[in-house]
Amino acid sequence: xxxxxxxxxxxxxxxxxxxxxxxxxxxxxxxxxxxxxxxxxxxxxxxxxxxxxxxxxxxxxxxxxxxxxxxxxxxxxxxxxxxxxxxxxxxxxxxxxxxxxxxxxxxxxxxxxxxxxxxxxxxxxxxxxxxxxxxxx
Numbered sequence: 001x002x003x004x005x006x007x008x009x010x011x012x013x014x015x016x017x018x019x020x021x022x023x024x025x026x027x028x029x030x031x032x033x034x035x036x037x038x039x040x041x042x043x044x045x046x047x048x049x050x051x052x053x054x055x056x057x058x059x060x061x062x063x064x065x066x067x068x069x070x071x072x073x074x075x076x077x078x079x080x081x082x083x084x085x086x087x088x089x090x091x092x093x094x095x096x097x098x099x100x101x102x103x104x105x106x107x108x109x110x111x112x113x114x115x116x117x118x119x120x121x122x123x124x125x126x127x128x129x130x131x132x133x134x135x136x137x
Contacts (some may be wrong), residue, residue: 011077011113013039016084020102024028028054030108030124031126056093059101062127066104069126074119081106 011019031053035046052058063078070078082103089098111120 009113014079014110014113016077016102016106017086019085019108019109019113020081020105022055022112023081023105023107024054025118026112027059027124030120034124034128056097056101057088059104060097062104063100065119065127065130066107066123070107070123070135072137074111076109077110080101 028050031050032046034053035041035049041049061089064084067075067078080103082099084102084106086098086102088095089095093101108120111117111123
């Protein structure tokens with residue numbers, strides 16, 4: 001079994017859907033850790049709260065938020081994911097939302113594979129801060 005710190009996959013060689021495959025897991029872990037910081041809740045409640053952060057419509061809004069603030073290289077990855085051809089769009093999401101969500105997941109996957117953990121943390125904190133601001137509006 002490969003240790004987490006031994007990443008040997010070059011994120012620059014992967015297509016958007018492959019980056020999204022790993023990025024989905026990275027993003028989900030960030031969400032789950034964030035929710036656990038609020039203390040122990042029933043698993044059903046935690047799951048319901050997590051779904052709010054990982055659903056395509058939420059991530060599509062994250063895409064729109066991130067697009068103007070990411071670096072040029074990150075912007076390229078965000079768009080590589082968005083432009084990837086997905087064969088299946090889950091119910092509850094439209095094609096545009098799903099493609100943007102794939103872009104967000106691709107970015108997080110690429111950052112993870114490139115070992116840019118500080119940047120992952122920075123972007124995720126910005127996403128959470130924005131969500132808190134919107135909730136207070």
